Amino acid sequence: MKIFRAIILSGLAIASSSALAAPAAAHDHACLPQVHDGWVRLGPAGMPMMAGFGRIENHCPAPATIVDASSPAFGSVQIHETRIVDGVNRMRPVPELRIAVDGSAFLQPGGMHLMLMQPRAPLKAGDKVEVRFELAGGGELTGEFEVRKPSAL
Numbered sequence: 347m348k349i350f351r352a353i354i355l356s357g358l359a360i361a362s363s364s365a366l367a368a369p370a371a372a373h374d375h376a377c378l379p380q381v382h383d384g385w386v387r388l389g390p391a392g393m394p395m396m397a398g399f400g401r402i403e404n405h406c407p408a409p410a411t412i413v414d415a416s417s418p419a420f421g422s423v424q425i426h427e428t429r430i431v432d433g434v435n436r437m438r439p440v441p442e443l444r445i446a447v448d449g450s451a452f453l454q455p456g457g458m459h460l461m462l463m464q465p466r467a468p469l470k471a472g473d474k475v476e477v478r479f480e481l482a483g484g485g486e487l488t489g490e491f492e493v494r495k496p497s498a499l
């Protein structure tokens with residue numbers, strides 16, 4: 347009899363803990379901006395860095411701010427901005443990338459781009475690379491970037 351009661355109690359415990367877990371699981375499905383048309387420009391073999399491009403759309407009810415980027419395929423990832431200063435093309439890191447509600451961030455040749463450094467393995471055209479973007483306030487979004495040869499554009 348005592349054992350039977352213990353089983354009932356543990357059954358209740360499981361039921362109530364899963365009820366508690368529900369709001370946390372819902373949070374995992376919170377709205378996140380999405381990467382579209384992500385690609386990485388394949389450079390000459392042995393180049394220590396590559397540039398990544400694409401469009402990050404925010405169709406969420408709140409603005410999103412990207413504060414960091416990383417990739418399992420690279421030792422280091424930065425968001426860069428290309429600017430012409432005194433007639434010279436210069437790149438500088440973008441510390442924060444804010445995307446308005448229903449707005450997009452455009453990463454494109456000559457403008458903002460991902461600087462993908464220290465590839466962990468040689469990449470070839472057609473390979474897919476994952477890039478993770480960390481959001482202010484905690485979330486993270488993941489985008490897929492396809493490696494392409496510049497001539498195949």
Ligand SMILES: [Cu+2]
Nearest residue numbers: 426437460461
């Ligand atoms: Cu750069």
